[in-house]
Amino acid sequence: MSTRTEPAWIRRALIGIALSFLALFILLPLTVVFMNALNKGIAIYLKSLSDPAALAAIRLTLLTALIAVPFNLIFGVAASWAIAKFDFRLKNLLITLIDLPLSVSPVISGLIFVLLFGAQGALGPWLRAHGIKVIFALPAIILTTIFVTFPMVARELIPVMKAFGNEEEEAAMTLGANGFQTFWRVTLPNIKWGLLYGVILCNARAMGEFGAVSVVSGHIRGQTNTLPLHIEILYNEYNFTAAFAAASLLAMLALVTLILKSIIEFKYRAELAAAGKFVIKMENHV
């Protein structure tokens, strides 16, 4: 226990300010979302969610996450492995590049793909000649989502892998384990909570991404609208109940993510503490 030196009123004031902010910026908007979604009754709420356009948006969002998350899972493990366990030239460049999607505005991320694959883009004529549609279609949505969620897993894993070091893998090799056995039996069990944590953050971002996807999607209702885009269209059409009903789904996703994240963080810290290592401060990206 740390010794408390601040007077009681300062403590109360600080806690008060923190709680008021929490209420104002998180609880209040959440309540508003659910109130608006349900203000015409549960029947309307369910009906606006089972609308074909809404269902198509939900399907597209799930499909996008289903492809983007595993891709970034594999990339994240590979990249963090390379960065944490090997020394090579251009390592810092790789780290910077991995972080790039976080520092670039999502709209720019989307525009990159338009400039690459769009009708006037670098690869546009070739794609058109071969009848491949990327922009304003599923491929662009998935590519953009992969791009914006690129850092999520790798960023979580790099500090974990660095903290664990190389020794256990080396020990496994001296005991006769091959590369796969070493990864599966030694590395993966050590990084599993960090990995899961990264996957959950990656999934939340993949499902919730608006800006970048908005640029490349084309907003074709029932075809290229993800859930966030669907919400925007409904809202712009003054269809508030349906908009908030869809928004409530994303809000629930956020809540589930938050709960899972807390559980994993707890497990993860306990595991690291048991291993006698220092607890890595987890960065919060949500």
Add this chain to the structure above:
Amino acid sequence: MSIEVKAIDKTFGTFKALDQVSLKVATGELVALLGPSGSGKTTLLRIIAGLETADCGEIFFHGDDARGKMTKDRNVGFVFQHYALFRHMTVFENIAFGLRVKPKALRPSEKQIKEKVHELLKLVQLEWVASRFPSQLSGGQRQRIALARALAIEPKILLLDEPFGSLDAQVRKELRQWLRRFHDHLHITTLFVTHDQEEALEVADKIVVMNKGKIEQVGSPEDVYHNPASVFVLNFLGNVNIFHARSSAEHKSGEKPAKMYVRPHQLIVSRSPLSENSVKVVLTFVNLAGSIVKIDAQSQKGEIFQVEMSQEEYRALKLTKSDEVFLTPKNIAFSEYEI
């Protein structure tokens, strides 16, 4: 199995970790690689295990070229400085690991694995910790489990990196003797890295003294202690005093200044000068705790001398702090001309 390395070079960036290192270790020998940190001893050990690749040079295990072999195929038991036990596995699973990852055709049955693990736990005298996790063990216990794990694959060579480095003094001493007995019992060719000369002198059959990526001397503990090949070896294997002498008698070259290196217990303390090499000093510190008396003395020029003698000798001389006495070298460990 014997080990032979020939003309190994290893560079990390601009740092030359190993410089033309050649070494032979005979079957069943217990060899200490002794040197300060940065002398390349751990790098040499890692190259032998295949965890590091030499820039050039050759490695032979029992006459067979080992360079093309991956770490996993070298059948070398390696004990890491910080043990590197698998923290998510129990002690049992840690020791069983090497058996479980064997190719299916060679993998022992579950029953055989169980027997083998218990046999090894018995060998390291830790049968009761099988179901514990590494975090629940003391440093000394972890060390022994790491050794048991390495032995599970029945290695022909055992490599230990600073095996007692992170243990406290008492456990260190115990484990040191235990390792010696253990080796006498198993006779596996063993190479261990240490920076502690006492450890090397006490445990090893043969000591390889390393400095700045080169081997300074190879020899038995008596050999390296009594006949050091260089000032570095002399210094590294214990305290030493320097006498400056104009040694005309020993060297024909006449009046060339020479340095004489003398161990603290090889000094005669007297009230009057005994020879032209005697130095007048003042006793600045006397430590009577222990089996021998340790004395620090300072000459008029400010040179510090360390003297060791038995309690009996000390009492016979009736010495006390601040006494003025003369030191005369009894046995010169090493001498060289001053540059």
